[in-house]
Amino acid sequence: MTVPLLKIGAVLSTMAMVTNWMSQTLPSLVGLNGTAVSRAGTSEKITLFQSPDEGWQVFTSAQAPDGKCLCTAVIPVQGSCSRDLRSLQLRQLLEKVQNISQSMEVLDLRTFRDLQYVRNTEAQIRALDSRLRGASEGHRALSARSFQDLKEKMRELLPLLPVLEQYKADSRLIVHLKDEVRNLSGILLEIQEEMGAYDYEELQQRVLLLEARLHACLQKLGCGKLTGVSNPVTVRASGSRFGSWMTDTMTPSADTRVWYMDGYFKGRRVLEFRSLGDFVSGQNFVQHLLPHPWAGTGHVVFNGSLYYNKFQSNVAVRYHFRSRSVLVQRTIAGAGYNNTFPYSWGGFSDIDFMVDENGLWVVYTTNQNAGNIVVSRVDPQTLEVLRSWDTGYPKRSAGESFMICGVLYVTNSHLAGAKIYFAYHTNTSSYEYTDIPFHNQYSHISMLDYNPRERVLYTWNNGHQVIYNVTLFHLIDTAGEL
DSSP: OHHHHHHHHHHHHHHHHHHHHHHHTHHHHHTOSTTOSSOTTOOOOOOSSOOTTTSOOOOEEEEOTTSOEEEEEESSOOOSSTTOHHHHHHHHHHHHHHHHHHHHHHHHHHHHHHHHHHHHHHHHHHHHHHHHHHHHHTGGGOOHHHHHHHHHHHHHHTTHHHHHHHHHHHHHHHHHHHHHHHHHHHHHHHHHHHTTSOOHHHHHHHHHHHHHHHHHHHHHTOOOEEEEEOOOEEEEEOSOSSEEEEOOSSSOTTOOOEEEEESSEEEEEEEEESSHHHHHHTOSEEEEEEEEEEESSOOEEETTEEEEEBTTSOEEEEEETTTTEEEEEEEOTTBOOSSSSOBTTBTTOSOEEEEETTEEEEEEOBTTTTTEEEEEEEOTTTOOEEEEEEEEEEGGGOSOEEEETTEEEEESOSBTTOEEEEEEETTTTEEEEEEEEOOOTTSBEEEEEEETTTTEEEEEETTEEEEEEEEEEEEEOTTSOO
């Protein structure tokens, strides 16, 4: 019995040594001592770059044959440094570091749990080791009862074996993770040197500077050619089949009031909501009662005033919200009214006010123009027509129209399947046929206006208030500073 007992003693001594090593060395490797980087059950993530949806998207560009730079601005989609290869490498490396950190956290939690178990059994191991040494020295005096007690103690310690096996696996994992971190550190240093040894704060300042330049670029690139319209975003479903809603096209961005005018004729009630959120909830609004009823849905709010067509007339009215009074009325000479030259959907839509980056416009037609759309620049103070253009497009064939950057865009229908079909350029007095898809979700559009401040289209679609984002194509001179 001497040899087996000596072997058992040697095994238990080795186990005691392993226990001592694990209680002193392993915790420092996995973060269980006082210098732990992260505690079990917690996770600290470091994000160096924002996700594409949180920042600014870099503009795509190409070189034209005449040497000019062609830029496309997608509004309002945003992103930051998303196309910088080195930034992409850094993000990938940071993701890898985060994965390693998560692995370390799992290892931390597991070793902490198992270490507690080993510590709880350490006293039993030492007691058993002492009894085995005594039995080995005086084995002749070892009784059957004592030997049975030793076997029971050994059986109690058997669950420790898989724990020790797990520790062996964890120690190999620690070596692997250390190698991973060492390799990543080297790669990060190389990228940092390649980027000019910028630290995180410097990189952040460069990103902020880029954002500021892109903001300034957007201001310079405010005008462009319409190349696409997004899918519709339904803001609210309310009111009758026909109506109009809008925000002011020329106020600071902090002014988020919404105006709401239900119906297309004889209406006088205008609701002013404090914010878009209030409009969605239908709360916090004041009512304006117009002195003259309106016709159609072609109204706009511009610099604190409502511009609309007076019912059963070709009179333009400017109503000032703050003073609750009409500041000016003026007849639009020769303009048809009372469903003489409406859009294809009817609704007394003979006269349609619009606002773009260049100011206030009005769209209508006359007998002299044979029912073709006339677009006129209007003085917002006096309502005097400054200049007019005959587009040659029959108004009754148009679903709706809107102005962007001095260009009148016309849809070919107010029903489902419509597209933006025609564009008239006032700066060159020329037109072109277009083929821009336009998703008419609720099948009956009775109001469509562009807001240059927000760069979106406002739509009343069969009792739904809907907005669309737009994509504009810009042409800039490379000699100009962006």
